Amino acid sequence: MRTIVIRENTELPVDDELASAINKMLAEDSTLPIKIKDHTVSFADYTVGSLQVGEVNIEIKPRNPVFTLETLFEMLLFESLNNFDENYLSSGFGDNQSFGIAAITSQFYYECVKLVDFGLTGGFTSEKKYGNEITGPLVLSEYHPAYIPIRGVAYMNDLYSLNVPANQIIKSAIIKVLRSESRVSIRKQYQMLLQSFEGVDVFAGNLDVLENISEAFFSSNPHYPLVLEFAIKILRDMKMKFTHGSISWYAFLHNSNDIFEKYVRKVLTKGLNSYITKWDTPKQIAVLDDGKRKGYKSYVPDILVDYDPLTNSAKAVLDAKNKFFDIDRDDIGEILHSADMYQLTFYCDKMKTNLGGLIYPAGDDYKPINVMIDGNQDFRFVLFSINLREKISVRHRKLCNAIKEYLLYYSK
Template identity: 20%
Template sequence: MMNTKTVISLKEYEQVQDVYLPPQTTRILKNDYSHVFHLSPSGLDHYHLTAKSMIGLVNCEDHLFQIEPKMKTPIIWDWLAVAYDLKSLEWDWSRVGFASSFGDMEWVVKSFIKECQRIYSRGIKKGNVQKEEPIAAVRGSLNATQTFHRWLKYDYRFECRFDELTEDVNENRIIAATLSAMLVHSYHDSNIRGDLRSLLQIYGKEINQSISNLFDPSLWIREIQQLPLNRTNAHYHRGIQWAFLYWKTTSLDFSLGHVQSHSFLLDMNELFELYISKRLTTELRPYGIQVIQQKYDYLAEMGRIRIIPDVLLKTPSGREIVLDLKYILKRDAASINSNIFQMLAYLTARKAKHGILLYAGGKERTDHIKNSNFTVHQWSMELDKENGAELVEARMKELAERLVKLW
């Protein structure tokens, strides 16, 4: 008899009340997904379940939690394409199942497969690895002393140190590890697992698969972030970016029998910051304005009271504007005031005159701070107006123009 899961659907920041959750599921949500949900007890094994800023799918043994985005699907797709450098994608989101089943990771897997096939058509990257071993003929650098001792034992090989061409390079290791992780799961499209196996034979045939933490997302996220991009691996870039998206948004989670399912979780706060930063980088480059993300700074002397503004905008002459991104609608005065106080700390530390709190939606205003030369602007992306992707893009250009005028 097939087991069925209880499906609970809600939108980001939405609450469903008085939900029955068995103790095991409750423990999982509290221990592993506290960044996704807030649970408030409402009775015996019953809870008020509130979604936070994550969207996607959480898979447990007996429950499936679907968190839908508030925004329209094309907007999410555009943000992903910009944030993860996937703008040159050769097909639209509707063809890979993105719109019909947002929390299903199958669309990412299909996209990654297509990129891996494209990379293979252009050539697998190879690199040199240094080896030192006895061989039949001299190659590379000869170690005469060790060779002499070997000959004394009637072993007439040469001890040499030489470079050998191999496909066991970081780019292929990242691809192979991602393919291996994807193979753990089941898919609706029966062709996917066959494609993954075929690609793993290509990218993983020389890769050491004995890595103890092969499925550790933090390992591969770090490897991707440290991977230099140059002319020798430029054709890998899109494939590596899909791998990066996969490791950032998935987790190996709770299986039902032998079938493994994905949990797909996308942090909308992070996506909002990445999208805005990347778009501003493009729009402000012609003006020579540099966009700097997440710069550590200190408010007090001797490196005390650490602060981290979201984005710094810097002109060639060194003038700065501090930008703090808020993926929320501007509502109550208390939260607005705390955000302004936070911005004043940034302006003080950076000696900047203008600070911008960019909200997802809400009314705009500008405040000139008394007894200082600080001005705090509260701007809006107007996402609360049900805009389509084209209007969001136009709003982004308009905001960039307003930034330039502040200088």
């Protein structure tokens, strides 16, 4: 297996054989965030993860050094789970900085072992039985004295079984990993793990309800939430294609910008005593008309604080920026891109507020930076950062406190 490592938002030149394989892959699944033109492969902005085509594995790592596999999954888990425990990833991904699927499946296996060692949780189901030794409520609608000597009395019998949807989801993910794995030692590990799920069916329901099943499932086993989240990611986001019984390609790709934005929005939702929202659909702002055709431009801020739809106004506007943040550089002015400044100023004007801020991922603790815009003394513009290398509860508290102190305190 040949591995190629690139950074997000960069292009990759490929040879004829790989170009042909990628074109075939895109014909089979046009939803993949990949384009190829003239033997050059490009990925949608901020795409990170792993793509294997034939015997070539392409790893796309984040360009921001503070985004590791562990921090990305930590953000994914925090955003996805209602009751996130910051010790879920206490074991971490170790020294594995690979963004290949192997790192994900290895961690999934490790968490599954802890789940099984603690003990799987099942549930009770009722089934109708017939007999003379009654162990449950009678089914009166089927009470026929003439049939009693032949089949007995109908009654409901409660059975405890591990064959519940949560375990079905996990088993299905294990099987999917097993099908994609060619390493003999890893296959043996997963085959042994699969034995613990004997009697559990594969999940045959709609993938859209996986989160609902996970949230509704109760167990005293503390490892279920994390294992289920890994399983859901594998079932939904790990795409693959088999040809003649062997895997021809698989893709496990995420948008790092989308992950960071959703993560920050949930941090503020839980940590600020304010209504935090984002519009479901962008709002139109302009129409382009050349006499024959019309085009439309729209906008949607990442984070609105105390948005009022009746007045189309907000107390403050915040935008998450997945860009490198380091105030130790020689020219501090390079931190803020002009386009980001213009964009936030526009958002604040549309939302009738003088409070705006940008939030960056960082690898250290930095004080917020005030941005003074010429000719607009009433406009408070602040650059915030969140230290992704810090304990999650600490960094969440620091970010929320900074936004309260440096921005929301000045609301009119």
